[in-house]
Amino acid sequence: MNNVKLIDLPKILDKRGNLSFFENNHQIPFDIKRTYWIYDVPGGETRGSHAFKEQQEFIIALSGSFDVVLHDGKEERTYSLNRSYSGLYIPHMIWRKIDNFSTNSLALIVSDRAFDETDYIRDFEEFMTKNLYKYE
Numbered sequence: 001m002n003n004v005k006l007i008d009l010p011k012i013l014d015k016r017g018n019l020s021f022f023e024n025n026h027q028i029p030f031d032i033k034r035t036y037w038i039y040d041v042p043g044g045e046t047r048g049s050h051a052f053k054e055q056q057e058f059i060i061a062l063s064g065s066f067d068v069v070l071h072d073g074k075e076e077r078t079y080s081l082n083r084s085y086s087g088l089y090i091p092h093m094i095w096r097k098i099d100n101f102s103t104n105s106l107a108l109i110v111s112d113r114a115f116d117e118t119d120y121i122r123d124f125e126e127f128m129t130k131n132l133y134k135y136e
Contacts, residue, residue, distance in 0.1 A: 001072045006089075010085075037108050052093070054092050059088045061105060
């Protein structure tokens with residue numbers, strides 16, 4: 001979990017409305033290869049529930065709020081995202097699930113890789129087995 005971090009983005013205040021941004025290798029530690037968003041999540045639903053072998057991600061709550069629950073094979077932490085100028089950097093080999101979505105929430109996710117089904121670990125027991133070497 002040492003490499004997971006909340007990153008505050010630049011916030012340009014203006015009476016007409018505020019502006020925040022992020023750029024490759026400036027605010028986030030990778031070049032963006034893919035961008036996607038999650039919205040209209042029904043009450044009580046969970047998204048994610050997987051890890052990536054190689055992919056890194058940066059997640060922002062552009063609107064509303066949600067929790068990102070992370071597990072590194074040893075410990076679990078929950079991050080509540082609810083500010084459009086602060087995001088969560090998640091390196092590879094961290095199990096993640098997103099839940100507790102508020103009404104009209106919008107999660108923006110950017111990653112350093114294009115979609116690749118073979119990069120996913122979708123079984124938690126398999127994930128735990130692959131992480132055992134870290135803590136021996």
